[in-house]
Amino acid sequence: MSPRTGCGPGWGMGATVGEDGHSPLPRQRFPVPDSVLNMFPGTEEGPEDDSTKHGGRVRTFPHERGNWATHVYVPYEAKEEFLDLLDVLLPHAQTYVPRLVRMEAFHLSLSQSVVLRHHWILPFVQALKARMTSFHRFFFTANQVKIYTNQEKTRTFIGLEVTSGHAQFLDLVSEVDRVMEE
16 A cells, blocks of 8 residues: 545645554655745845945835835926036036936926835826816926935935926925825
8 A cells, every 4th residue: 555645634734644554754855955045035025225226326214015115206308408408517516426427317306205005006196187187288497507405315416496487386296295195
């Protein structure tokens, strides 16, 4: 009679019984190879916070599964004149802040970074859309160079301050703030 495996009453899941009706000695498990253990580094501890891999950005709040860092902004498609100005400004600014680098994408921030739970994202986007539909297009001018620092003082930016259209942007920021309070 060969050993059998069963799951009936009085039997453990996958228990093995020998020919004599007794359970054999517990089988020794082989160790898990290091190559398998290292397949998914950091999955237990969370993501690696190495700012050198993220353009010098520093996490301002701890990573938590299901949380999404979010901020609201208006994308800006840079024209040649803007890029030319940046090419002139950046080398001068780097004499004071050598770590400054040229960004590839540009925007106008309407909020700070906040944490959204995954299930809040869709209602948040829908509320933003509802609040923004009442706004009409407007023109703005950003023509004064200004240095900005994030709230945590971990990032420095060279930016252009909005001079005309400033009131309209403040209205947008107020609406975004209202949505974030909800």
